[in-house]
Amino acid sequence: MTTFANKTQTAPKPGRSLITKLNMGTGLVVGIVSAEVMYWLSKSWFDINEAAEINKILTLSMFAWCIGFLVGIGAFIGPFRWLIGKDLTAEEHLYMAGEGQGISRYFKYCTDHKVVGIQYLVGVMTMLGVGGAMAMMIRTNLIQPGSRLVTPEIYNSLVGLHGITMIIALIVVSTGPFGNFILPIMIGARDMAFPRLNALSWWLLFTAIITLCSAWFFGGIPTGWTAYAPLSVQAGPGMNAFIVAIIIFAISSAIAGANITTTVVTMRAKGMNLTRIPIFVIGATISVAMAIPAFPTFMASQIMAAFDRTIGTGFYDANVGGSGWLYAHLFWIMGHPEVYVILIPGVAVLLEIAPVFVRKPLFSVNSAILGFAGIAGLSFLVWAHHMYISGWSPSLNGPFMVTTEMISIPTGLIFLVLLGTLWRGKPWLKLPMLGVYAFIWNFLIGGVTGIYLSDVPADDYLHGSMFVTAHFHYTLMGAALTGAIAGLAFWFPKMTGRMLHERAGYISFWMVQIGFNLIFLGMFAAGSQGQPRRVADYAQTFATSDLISTIGAYLTGTGMLVLLWAVIHSWRNGKIAPTNPWGSKTLEWTVPYPIPLENFHETPVVTSDGYGYGRSN
Amino acid sequence: MITSDSLPPSIGDRTRKFIKRHDVRMSFLYGSFFTLLFIFLGLSFYPKFMPKIMSEQMQNGKEVIVYFTVISAPIAGLVLGIALYTFLNRHKGDTPPPDGPAIRTNTPVILVWTVVSSLFCLVAIVWGLVEMNVASSEAAENEPNAIVVEVTGSQWVWNFNYPEYGFSTDKLNLPIDRPVVFRITSVDVNHSFWPVQLGVKVDANRYAVTTARTTPNVLGVIDIKCAELCGLYHAYMESEGEIMTAANFNSWVKAEGGHTA
Ligand SMILES: [Cu+2]
Ligand SMILES: [Cu+2]
Numbered sequence: 001m002t003t004f005a006n007k008t009q010t011a012p013k014p015g016r017s018l019i020t021k022l023n024m025g026t027g028l029v030v031g032i033v034s035a036e037v038m039y040w041l042s043k044s045w046f047d048i049n050e051a052a053e054i055n056k057i058l059t060l061s062m063f064a065w066c067i068g069f070l071v072g073i074g075a076f077i078g079p080f081r082w083l084i085g086k087d088l089t090a091e092e093h094l095y096m097a098g099e100g101q102g103i104s105r106y107f108k109y110c111t112d113h114k115v116v117g118i119q120y121l122v123g124v125m126t127m128l129g130v131g132g133a134m135a136m137m138i139r140t141n142l143i144q145p146g147s148r149l150v151t152p153e154i155y156n157s158l159v160g161l162h163g164i165t166m167i168i169a170l171i172v173v174s175t176g177p178f179g180n181f182i183l184p185i186m187i188g189a190r191d192m193a194f195p196r197l198n199a200l201s202w203w204l205l206f207t208a209i210i211t212l213c214s215a216w217f218f219g220g221i222p223t224g225w226t227a228y229a230p231l232s233v234q235a236g237p238g239m240n241a242f243i244v245a246i247i248i249f250a251i252s253s254a255i256a257g258a259n260i261t262t263t264v265v266t267m268r269a270k271g272m273n274l275t276r277i278p279i280f281v282i283g284a285t286i287s288v289a290m291a292i293p294a295f296p297t298f299m300a301s302q303i304m305a306a307f308d309r310t311i312g313t314g315f316y317d318a319n320v321g322g323s324g325w326l327y328a329h330l331f332w333i334m335g336h337p338e339v340y341v342i343l344i345p346g347v348a349v350l351l352e353i354a355p356v357f358v359r360k361p362l363f364s365v366n367s368a369i370l371g372f373a374g375i376a377g378l379s380f381l382v383w384a385h386h387m388y389i390s391g392w393s394p395s396l397n398g399p400f401m402v403t404t405e406m407i408s409i410p411t412g413l414i415f416l417v418l419l420g421t422l423w424r425g426k427p428w429l430k431l432p433m434l435g436v437y438a439f440i441w442n443f444l445i446g447g448v449t450g451i452y453l454s455d456v457p458a459d460d461y462l463h464g465s466m467f468v469t470a471h472f473h474y475t476l477m478g479a480a481l482t483g484a485i486a487g488l489a490f491w492f493p494k495m496t497g498r499m500l501h502e503r504a505g506y507i508s509f510w511m512v513q514i515g516f517n518l519i520f521l522g523m524f525a526a527g528s529q530g531q532p533r534r535v536a537d538y539a540q541t542f543a544t545s546d547l548i549s550t551i552g553a554y555l556t557g558t559g560m561l562v563l564l565w566a567v568i569h570s571w572r573n574g575k576i577a578p579t580n581p582w583g584s585k586t587l588e589w590t591v592p593y594p595i596p597l598e599n600f601h602e603t604p605v606v607t608s609d610g611y612g613y614g615r616s617n
Numbered sequence: 618m619i620t621s622d623s624l625p626p627s628i629g630d631r632t633r634k635f636i637k638r639h640d641v642r643m644s645f646l647y648g649s650f651f652t653l654l655f656i657f658l659g660l661s662f663y664p665k666f667m668p669k670i671m672s673e674q675m676q677n678g679k680e681v682i683v684y685f686t687v688i689s690a691p692i693a694g695l696v697l698g699i700a701l702y703t704f705l706n707r708h709k710g711d712t713p714p715p716d717g718p719a720i721r722t723n724t725p726v727i728l729v730w731t732v733v734s735s736l737f738c739l740v741a742i743v744w745g746l747v748e749m750n751v752a753s754s755e756a757a758e759n760e761p762n763a764i765v766v767e768v769t770g771s772q773w774v775w776n777f778n779y780p781e782y783g784f785s786t787d788k789l790n791l792p793i794d795r796p797v798v799f800r801i802t803s804v805d806v807n808h809s810f811w812p813v814q815l816g817v818k819v820d821a822n823r824y825a826v827t828t829a830r831t832t833p834n835v836l837g838v839i840d841i842k843c844a845e846l847c848g849l850y851h852a853y854m855e856s857e858g859e860i861m862t863a864a865n866f867n868s869w870v871k872a873e874g875g876h877t878a
Contacts, residue, residue, distance in 0.1 A: 152849050152850055152851075152852065153849060156846070156848070156849065156851070159846075222846075222848050222849065223846065224846045226846075228806075228807055228845070228846070230805075230806050230807070230823065231806040231807065231846070231847065231848060234805070234806060234848075318822070318823060318824035318825055319823070319824050324807055324822055324823075325822075356713075357713075358703075358717060359713060359714050359715065359716040359717050360716070360717040360718065360719065360720065361719055361720070361721045363720060363721070363722065363723075364721070364722045364723075364727055365721075366722070367727055389809065389818045389819055389820060389844075390819075390820045390822075390827075391801070391819045391820045391822065391825070391827025391828070394749070397749060398746055398749060401742065401745050401746070401749070402742050402746075405738050405741045405742050405745070406738060406742075408734060408737070408738050408741070409731070409734050409735055409738055412692075412730065412731075412734035413730075413731070413734075415696055416726075416727065416730045419695075419696060419699050419700070420720065420722075420723065420726070422699060422700060422703040423699060423703075423720070424640060424717060424718055424720070425703055425717040426703075426706055426707065426708045426714050426715075426717060427703055427704070427706075427707050427708060427714075428707070428708045428710075428713055428714050429704070429707045429708075437700060437704055440696060440697070440700045441697070441700075444693055444696060444697070448685070448686070448689050448693065451685055451689070451741055452681060452682050452685055454741075454745075455681045455685070455741065455744070455745040455748075456745055456748070456749045457674065457677040457678045457680075457681050457745070457748045457749065457816075458678045458681040458682055460674060460678055460816060460817055460818050461674075461675065461678035461679075461816045461818070462678070463809075463818055463844060464809050464811070464818065464844030464845055465844065525666050528663065528666035528667055529666050529667070529668060530668050530813040530840065530842070532811070532842050532843065532844045532851075532852075533844075533846075534846045534851065534852075535851065535852035536851075536852040537852045537853065538852065539840075582713065583713040612719075613716050613717070613719065614716045614717055614718055614719025614720070615716050615717075615718060615719060
């Protein structure tokens with residue numbers, strides 16, 4: 001009897017199953033060996049002295065790395081068993097969920113949604129750190145005209161890799177950590193609908209990021225994150241890393257999207273009908289559902305670029321019947337929905353936070369849902385506002401201007417929801433709530449400047465200038481990233497069992513927000529003065545604006561380091577958090593820490609939405 | 618028996634009560650401040666950042682920003698006014714504040730908000746379409762008097778060919794008040810032709826010719842830049858030009874080895 005009791009407390013023993021021996025380390029070994037083997041093999045097939053042949057060799061090797069890593073970490077054990085007509089044993093299942101394995105489960109192919117959430121969180125923070133460091137180098141190079149601290153080649157790579165790293169990080173910044181860790185608990189589910197796919201989506205993303213980083217070893221990318229053809233076709237071997245990374249990332253986000261959507265549709269607790277779903281869940285679901293149609297076009301655009309680069313297909317070569325405009329269309333059909341894939345979950349986090357700290361119900365939930373849905377729907381009809389000045393028929397600009405400006409209506413509804421929630425409230429200005437205010441200021445500026453840019457005559461002047469860069473940073477960083485950081489402060493107690501260091505959090509908040517506004521108000525000025533974006537150097541006219549931007553960048557960067565310190569410090573020895581430190585009414589605050597493997601001891605039954613604050617006046 | 622006390626308060630009474638509320642008055646005050654600030658920024662601060670305005674397109678581009686800022690100032694003011702009031706009226710302490718009023722929705726407010734923001738959107742759309750139409754109908758004209766300049770981008774220089782005068786150069790000089798048609802192409806990757814002070818911009822694509830038209834209407838120097846990342850020395854892909862009188866232009870053409878009619 002005692003042995004039995006002991007057995008339930010320690011990790012389940014799935015015998016000598018292969019699963020117990022695989023982890024990130026074996027994944028790395030198998031991945032790297034596969035890449036090497038593919039490299040030597042393909043070198044004997046292709047001529048390494050020819051550009052197109054090098055592209056073949058590298059592309060194949062990079063795919064070999066991705067597949068090898070997944071094999072090495074054990075991603076295919078389950079499917080392989082199915083193939084031979086078996087399945088994992090119950091003990092192996094439990095083992096894969098990581099029960100009782102401590103830290104080591106974070107380095108395994110783990111199916112527990114809470115482990116995947118933490119993996120995403122650490123992954124995203126690493127990416128933001130790397131992308132942020134590149135931003136610091138960019139701003140340092142632009143500190144004054146003619147500084148030329150890095151070569152133009154490195155500068156262009158910094159711009160491109162900063163861009164794509166941050167875009168990927170921001171796409172998953174809320175739906176990755178919170179969508180995986182918090183969302184299932186919020187809806188009263190015991191896990192995600194497809195736990196193994198959940199692990200797959202994270203580890204695919206991991207291989208894509210490593211692939212992307214390898215671009216530095218092959219000479220970087222000269223194209224910016226938009227990777228316009230024909231420049232991307234002409235580019236050196238580093239471009240292969242970009243292409244492979246995007247293809248893998250598109251698969252990862254499709255899997256994550258299908259998983260989260262299915263979970264929300266089918267796994268809600270009893271009583272959680274459509275009107276009682278928390279707004280973050282709705283925002284996250286709309287976001288990942290948008291990604292499902294959007295990213296395949298990105299993937300297709302990169303597959304075609306890979307074919308152009310390796311076997312000379314000429315999809316983007318006007319001389320043989322292709323067109324660079326085809327690339328621009330495919331890219332922006334993904335690219336504009338993608339900015340809302342980033343924005344909506346960030347905003348939804350803030351809408352989740354506001355009622356808790358104002359102690360009032362979320363004002364007009366229906367307007368919020370209508371706003372998200374309207375933005376999501378319209379965002380698929382606006383892509384060519386990025387092509388006003390491409391030289392195509394000007395009469396095509398009209399319809400895209402109309403659809404683009406119409407987005408201001410559902411966006412306005414989001415503002416109304418926030419204002420209505422704040423109205424007559426006495427907010428508790430904890431760190432998460434500060435994010436709401438920062439969002440209002442930043443997104444107002446980002447939104448109004450977006451209306452300028454949607455207008456053709458203004459865009460004729462401002463397109464391709466620093467003004468555009470400033471505009472989209474206000475929406476992506478000022479709004480979406482601010483929302484994600486607020487979400488981290490909000491859910492940190494639930495995810496780590498500890499409170500986030502408050503004072504460091506406030507210091508970081510003000511440094512980041514003031515610095516951020518300096519950077520991009522300076523950049524609006526530079527753009528209005530006529531400074532093109534993505535330039536390694538500039539004329540004396542822009543010196544003051546750029547200097548202000550650079551100073552702001554250092555302030556923001558330091559503030560982010562303070563936040564990083566706060567996160568690491570609090571995670572290890574922060575104040576132990578109570579179960580529900582903010583007095584919130586949504587389901588995730590009912591579970592204790594550490595959260596049990598299947599979240600709830602008893603399946604919750606939902607009888608109202610999570611916003612029942614307030615006295616009836 | 619019905620006395621006036623038991624009647625629901627009239628709309629007038631409710632409005633009077635509403636505007637006497639402290640939060641309403643303060644929000645309005647802060648909102649007005651932000652509104653005036655944005656109007657000021659739009660009208661007199663922003664235009665200082667624009668380079669010299671040397672064509673109608675450039676003037677249009679500036680007006681869009683100035684007037685959109687002014688129109689959106691009251692909405693931005695309203696949002697920031699309410700936000701600032703609640704921010705200053707915050708709850709202090711380490712426990713959650715007492716609950717506020719349970720306002721879940723307010724149909725008239727939602728309707729008014731939606732109608733107003735739709736009207737704002739409509740103004741923006743109509744404004745843009747009208748200005749765009751002016752620009753493209755001007756472009757549709759044949760303009761027999763127009764001077765044609767063939768612009769070719771290559772990594773990383775601009776070349777300007779004047780077919781009418783039979784020469785090409787790396788400077789873009791143009792006569793004032795004469796319509797100009799740019800025919801733009803590239804010999805390698807995408808570039809974007811941007812004569813900054815003229816307010817037009819069109820991509821230069823290989824194996825394709827794109828067009829831009831304008832009429833420079835002020836004398837002075839213009840900067841030509843590339844607005845599309847085109848590889849290593851994108852930042853240095855710049856040229857200069859000048860809008861000059863017809864007489865000066867003709868003598869420049871001769872000096873460059875061209876022939877005047
Ligand atoms: Cu867009
Ligand atoms: Cu360029």
